[in-house]
Amino acid sequence: MQATRPAVYGGILCADPPITLGKRRLAEGAVAGLVGDYPELFEGRASYHILTLAWAHDRPAEVAALAADLARLRQRLPLARVLVLANSEAELQALRGAGIAASPGNLLAFGDESIFRPVAPAEPGEFDAVYVAVLEPYKRHALAAAIDRAMLVYWRPTPADILRVMADLPRAEFINHRLGDGAYRALSGPDYAGQLARARVGLCLSEREGPMRASIEYALCGLPIVTTEATGGRLEMLPHPFARVVPADPAAVAAATAELAAEGAPREAVRAAALARLRAERDRVMQGVADWLRREAGADTPVPGIADMIAVRLFRDRPPAVALAPLWRG
Template sequence: MHRLIFLCNSREEVALVHGIGEAAIFHNKTTNVTENLFTPLAHVEREFDAIYNAHLGPWKRHELTLDIDHCGFMFYRAGSSTTESEAALIARHAKLAPGHVFINEIGEDGRPVRLPPEQVNYHLNQAAIGLCLSELEGAMFACAEYLLAGLPVITTPNQGGRDFYLHDEFCITVPADRRAIAESVAALKARKIPRDYVREQTLKRIQPHRRRFVELIDSILAETNAPKRSIGIWPSSPPPVIMRWFRSPQAYNQIRNPAPDAFGQALMGSGDNGKSSAFAAAGKFVKRRIPAFGKRS
């Protein structure tokens, strides 16, 4: 018998999972973004009023930026976007908002070239404000990256989990109206909120959730009589996020033969065939529900 504990990006999701009798905890996955890569850079000059890091899909609502004078965009290929749809969006901005800059180069295959995290952080530091404009999506990694780099945030009303980061001192929720967004960008920029302060307050919000997740892992290990192995310093390796997608055979192979990653470096044990303690624990976790994390509503 196996039991799952669902990690949920919002408290609303926790309530939904509890409602069907399953164990769940509130753990916004973007707390795994590493503050060692996304950080304020004092030497970088501001070139943009705002920046938006998002793929060029319609649900990201790039049109809401058109009244911002100087806006930078980092982007990538995802979902239903095509070379043609991306080119059309960029052309629209070139015509209607000549102060907008699309930062990524386009590769020989017609796809945007992804930027390494250090370069993403550099471009974030070129901007005064970070933008979050989708209405419905999962937790938004870019929102965490903005704040760790010290950028205040303009967001539209949304569902999915990014509200976890919103702080009234440096985050403003604005109706999905391009004029309102441009005015809010100007107003928030004029406040000149210190970047180190934005970052400090964001880490204060993130760190308890990281500790809570470590406590969950330790509790699972204790339930299965596995050797308790603290994850230790977090994050423990360079990847900015721990979200990787695999086809079924790849996923099976990854489980059977785990390679070190942001957690693997700390959790690799001497279990069966080199499996990590975390994998072994997950497979055996059936005894009883962990009160602190798995309480049903």
């Protein structure tokens, strides 16, 4: 585990006792979230750490790796206690079966609905679908090949990734480069929501990842969702009845997209369904966290609220000076 990192996902919720919220991000080496990156802040005293999972952990090898990382953390911080939040029921059972303290808590529960809202598009229905995804093979962009008018929103790609996806989807609009007049332009906030508004449906096409942040962003912006079967937690948070789960087949993806587009569900209705699902999941998160904290730290231990957990921004990195400043002193 690394001693320091240049930026942090999550933050310190309480200073006394120390309570943190972090995210396990294997691709970046953050195997235990904030506490693993800054263990020196918690040495010699009891501390309590809530760990979310950016990627699926329901397979034996993934669970074993997490257990080993937590065991190494305990060697450095024997008084630290960690609660892992599971994105799905399968993940929850796998973690508990390995002796890991775990509770229900889909990562999408920590999204900020104030950022993502329906926006009136300049040209309604300009695109049949939008797919927000890195241009990497696991996202399976080729499954959108039968959609006539697809828009792609993505993080900065390699030239090889651009060429590969262009070959798979020659009719798609690569919007980040279109808006940048050929150069890549990042999208965020209202600009991002405004681009989503140009589409009728949001796509989720990977087979395996985490809950997929874009899925809740689609729904909060009022877009119904077409998704393939997947593990990792996104199916659990779909805004039913405004979603379709289909086989990994371009024709099936296109047919479901056309069906949802034709239904024309009001965007506020889709958003309301997403908010209802978020409220239910947040209630589960808070119950599990409160029970764990009171069991491990005592009945009078302050319990952070869901607003505190959203405020530390699990989906955007922050400078250490900001992220490591406790929200409250306890």
